Amino acid sequence: MSHLHAIILGIIEGITEFLPISSTGHMVIASSMMGIEESAFTKAFEVIIQFGAIMSVLVLYWRRFLPNWSFYKKLFVAFLPTAVIGFIVKDVVDHLLGSVQIVAWALILGGVILVWSDKIFAHLTSMGRKTSDLSYIDAVKLGLFQSIAMIPGVSRSGATIMGGLTLGMNKKEAAEFSFFLAVPTMAAATGYKLLKIYKTIEPAQISTLAIGCFVAFIVAMLAIKFFIGIVTRYGFRGFGYYRIALGIVILIMIYSGKNLQMM
Structure with missing residues (x-):
């Protein structure tokens, strides 16, 4: 993986991490199309750079992360389901990361759900529950929704937002809670991946990660600023249509014989 590859994937990650269109799915597709060789490092890279994206949450929402033990406890409780389930199925997830076809179907299904949700939850544009209104049971439910995103193409933010809407949160609050929940989730995922590769990582790869x-x-x-503005004004429908269109294009390419699998 070259530095140019790292820049392109960093741009893709930065754009897609907080949009409900699947950052992992886009990186799997981009890596495949650029012919990046599949290895322990490239798979770890796709996870670790997500930590770079979530650091932006700490910068933009630093006031929300000032000592607030109720907020921290809810984040921790919401994080637990993904941590436990992720540890149990980690090998399966690593295997799925190489499948562009799974990404395509997940994009389409998730897109249909987003379009549907915009109609069902139209009343939650401005009114609805806030993060402070959530109980610890609600936090567990949100964590379970987030764990669905271990399937490449589902979208971590999209799954968490959908969970928030089903609990009656308004769209802006649901989106922002998905940002906050990304911090412990991706910090844990990054730490785990670094532990797996730190003994074999080369100096050139450190600069690529950086x-x-x-x-x-x-x-x-x-x-993040773009997404909050769009969601507040227009909802999620546009992202749903984008997911459906992208998934269909990928499936057409696969079924027409083009090799999009990881090299």
């Missing part, structure tokens, strides 16, 4: 994380951090700050 570049990817930095680019993802800068781009994600812009993407």
